[in-house]
Amino acid sequence: MSATQSLAAYVANANTEDLPPSMLHEAKRTLINILAVSLSASADSGSHALIDWARDEGAAPKASVVGSTLRTSAFNAAMVNGFLAHLQDYDDTHFPTVLHPTAPVWPAVLAVAEERGTSGRETLAAFVLGAEAACRVAMSVHPWHYDMGWHITGTAGVFGAAAGAGRVLGLGTDEMNTAIGIAGTFAAGVREVFGSHAKAMHPAKAASNGVQSARLATQGFTGADDILGGRRGFWQVLSPNGHDEVALLADLGSRWELGNNGLKPYANGVVSHPIQDAVITLRNEHGIAPEDVASINAEVNPLVLELMNRAEPRRGLEGKFSFQHCAAAALVDGAGHDAQFSDARVADPVISAVRSKVSATIDEAMREDEVRLSITLTSGQVHSIYVEHATGSPENPMTDSALEAKYRSLAGEALPASQVEELLGAVWELDSAPNVEQVTRLMTKSEG
Amino acid sequence: MSATQSLAAYVANANTEDLPPSMLHEAKRTLINILAVSLSASADSGSHALIDWARDEGAAPKASVVGSTLRTSAFNAAMVNGFLAHLQDYDDTHFPTVLHPTAPVWPAVLAVAEERGTSGRETLAAFVLGAEAACRVAMSVHPWHYDMGWHITGTAGVFGAAAGAGRVLGLGTDEMNTAIGIAGTFAAGVREVFGSHAKAMHPAKAASNGVQSARLATQGFTGADDILGGRRGFWQVLSPNGHDEVALLADLGSRWELGNNGLKPYANGVVSHPIQDAVITLRNEHGIAPEDVASINAEVNPLVLELMNRAEPRRGLEGKFSFQHCAAAALVDGAGHDAQFSDARVADPVISAVRSKVSATIDEAMREDEVRLSITLTSGQVHSIYVEHATGSPENPMTDSALEAKYRSLAGEALPASQVEELLGAVWELDSAPNVEQVTRLMTKSEG
Numbered sequence: 001m002s003a004t005q006s007l008a009a010y011v012a013n014a015n016t017e018d019l020p021p022s023m024l025h026e027a028k029r030t031l032i033n034i035l036a037v038s039l040s041a042s043a044d045s046g047s048h049a050l051i052d053w054a055r056d057e058g059a060a061p062k063a064s065v066v067g068s069t070l071r072t073s074a075f076n077a078a079m080v081n082g083f084l085a086h087l088q089d090y091d092d093t094h095f096p097t098v099l100h101p102t103a104p105v106w107p108a109v110l111a112v113a114e115e116r117g118t119s120g121r122e123t124l125a126a127f128v129l130g131a132e133a134a135c136r137v138a139m140s141v142h143p144w145h146y147d148m149g150w151h152i153t154g155t156a157g158v159f160g161a162a163a164g165a166g167r168v169l170g171l172g173t174d175e176m177n178t179a180i181g182i183a184g185t186f187a188a189g190v191r192e193v194f195g196s197h198a199k200a201m202h203p204a205k206a207a208s209n210g211v212q213s214a215r216l217a218t219q220g221f222t223g224a225d226d227i228l229g230g231r232r233g234f235w236q237v238l239s240p241n242g243h244d245e246v247a248l249l250a251d252l253g254s255r256w257e258l259g260n261n262g263l264k265p266y267a268n269g270v271v272s273h274p275i276q277d278a279v280i281t282l283r284n285e286h287g288i289a290p291e292d293v294a295s296i297n298a299e300v301n302p303l304v305l306e307l308m309n310r311a312e313p314r315r316g317l318e319g320k321f322s323f324q325h326c327a328a329a330a331l332v333d334g335a336g337h338d339a340q341f342s343d344a345r346v347a348d349p350v351i352s353a354v355r356s357k358v359s360a361t362i363d364e365a366m367r368e369d370e371v372r373l374s375i376t377l378t379s380g381q382v383h384s385i386y387v388e389h390a391t392g393s394p395e396n397p398m399t400d401s402a403l404e405a406k407y408r409s410l411a412g413e414a415l416p417a418s419q420v421e422e423l424l425g426a427v428w429e430l431d432s433a434p435n436v437e438q439v440t441r442l443m444t445k446s447e448g
Numbered sequence: 449m450s451a452t453q454s455l456a457a458y459v460a461n462a463n464t465e466d467l468p469p470s471m472l473h474e475a476k477r478t479l480i481n482i483l484a485v486s487l488s489a490s491a492d493s494g495s496h497a498l499i500d501w502a503r504d505e506g507a508a509p510k511a512s513v514v515g516s517t518l519r520t521s522a523f524n525a526a527m528v529n530g531f532l533a534h535l536q537d538y539d540d541t542h543f544p545t546v547l548h549p550t551a552p553v554w555p556a557v558l559a560v561a562e563e564r565g566t567s568g569r570e571t572l573a574a575f576v577l578g579a580e581a582a583c584r585v586a587m588s589v590h591p592w593h594y595d596m597g598w599h600i601t602g603t604a605g606v607f608g609a610a611a612g613a614g615r616v617l618g619l620g621t622d623e624m625n626t627a628i629g630i631a632g633t634f635a636a637g638v639r640e641v642f643g644s645h646a647k648a649m650h651p652a653k654a655a656s657n658g659v660q661s662a663r664l665a666t667q668g669f670t671g672a673d674d675i676l677g678g679r680r681g682f683w684q685v686l687s688p689n690g691h692d693e694v695a696l697l698a699d700l701g702s703r704w705e706l707g708n709n710g711l712k713p714y715a716n717g718v719v720s721h722p723i724q725d726a727v728i729t730l731r732n733e734h735g736i737a738p739e740d741v742a743s744i745n746a747e748v749n750p751l752v753l754e755l756m757n758r759a760e761p762r763r764g765l766e767g768k769f770s771f772q773h774c775a776a777a778a779l780v781d782g783a784g785h786d787a788q789f790s791d792a793r794v795a796d797p798v799i800s801a802v803r804s805k806v807s808a809t810i811d812e813a814m815r816e817d818e819v820r821l822s823i824t825l826t827s828g829q830v831h832s833i834y835v836e837h838a839t840g841s842p843e844n845p846m847t848d849s850a851l852e853a854k855y856r857s858l859a860g861e862a863l864p865a866s867q868v869e870e871l872l873g874a875v876w877e878l879d880s881a882p883n884v885e886q887v888t889r890l891m892t893k894s895e896g
Contacts, residue, residue, distance in 0.1 A: 154633075
């Protein structure tokens, strides 16, 4: 079997009963996390534009949009929900690859499950397998692919979305390979759009393209036989500098990449999270006020400068890709929620003043979840801290209760408190639910 | 201005009155040509699968699908029509790049024009400008991009679709740049899917993504400022081995790439067209029967072996990417319509026997529209021919009457003869029509 066929065969034939309970639990956690950030994101102007687009499509109401009264086709719902899940850069991160596996995969799986009336348990299993496929494809091209400038969440994401949607549809090995062989040629998304709404369209398109590919595969539509390994396939064209077939297939069914996936405590690029942990800890321990700061310097992993070096962000979304802004907002506000990345907070003179005092130097030995940071005060005093593993990293995961606190805070921006609690309960009980209807109903707004 | 802004400014601000009449005429010819091949393609099982998908979406009826009773959203109509236009590989070809500019651009422009009630003349102008944008983006990355394995019709096509749809919407320079800056990150499509239905999804997705990007740009949605030239943009990520900014922008408004675009006399990959011209000419001149053939050898441009070397195609679509099959079918049937690329004709024992006797050798000096070909008979006699420019090449274009003959033959497969003539007349008169309604109504099937 080719590389793609081997992956397809695994996803199509894995027994739901063989999935570890810890992974089904992690599937619920990732769903709670993206429901939280999607509900918060639903108020954004970009979300309004995309929801208006979907509303004007006028499609048949088969699947629900988070935080909206809109019901639409599974294709459109997957697109909008994929956008909402990633817009705030507040979703989860697969640490080995910087892939955000949930935003492309859960919206695809949930929309098809809602349309089909799939059981909660089978839906959770489809997500686990789809996320595994996305992570495995990402690992097979990491780091070469991301280094070229690809946004791996869009490119690897569409494989996971097709696999997850195909699993809900019950595709056999050949149809699953076809679904992936169609979806894989839609792989897209460049890092140039970071800092704009278009970034969140990457998982949006991955999710909807996955839904459509799985459906077309059931209708005799044809795709590539080996979209990953073929001579003009994904590996050769989108990762010409290297690929790793072993990373794609090794230990499938015994090692689970959702175990290497972290939930975010801050609404911005993950590589600056250790900086924010460090600044907030020092700020709270020593009562540092903005006007006390002479300089903030961090010794960091090279990706911080590669991805997040924007000394003067011009708008909120750019602030999420500015380690300088992340550090300054952490110092001034003691937080890194989406509220710290509004256009107003980016333009705020107090934050701007601190931002101009933030610098970073590369330490090649520093991991991505690690930092050594010092704050020098105008008095000359220096406070230093070492963060070994940032909150939300695999070695220091967010607890269920911390996740619930994040969820309540963000979901409460869009839904009444009672509905916030009901929805949370419905997700925690999803593995025993006959279908996903409770979740998809409670994640929406009521008419009028 | 950045490279992308310069292109956007040109497309947004060009005066319709300044477009040469010959280009508006060429726009009509490309529309007649894709209506012909789309009507023929509408009977394919892949077309049925995609049209069924669109029907089940249940979207509001705002735009028409060629050869179908379905009316759907502009987004969905652009997708299905983009698929139909390219499915038979019988659409047009931009010779400098092997881009097929019409399949991604016309469906996007026509769907938005139908929805908006745009005049025939403005619609033709939007196509000319959108096609120019697609060709210019293609030229800016040729040959490096295609050589990597990208299907340039999908990748450059989405730029043209966004530009053309944006022109119909009347976008100003900044909104046009945003539309292109959103669409460009959806650029996708690898050559691994050649020979499958997924290939025609490249212009399909390009068309629909262009429609959506143009719409979102009017709603405050943001994209990249310079999607082409940015550090992690289209040029660096999808064409790392080279790009040419001069080719993108030189002589905009005075040189027109539709003048370098050819309509196809054969329903297969363009690089084997000179072979088919040569075989059909020798066959007809000398009355060569299949059983007379000992061998057929062609001296060809290297792309023939790069793109179309499939000695034993297994299904119809693969036959379109087999120069051996193209030559054998030309010898046996004297033609290269879609009928020569059915699964049955690919499996036919007479054609298979001739196919096994076809070979090609590379002559690096040979252009893509040129061939030197010999047929050796079992008697030992050798017939040789040199084709300087294949039919449908810029130096040997298809005449209007030859185009009408192709159109009547293919459109007649799907529509009554009277409607075939009415539709043809409506396109020839499009520049004086108040809107595109006559064309979009006549290109569909009547209910019941």
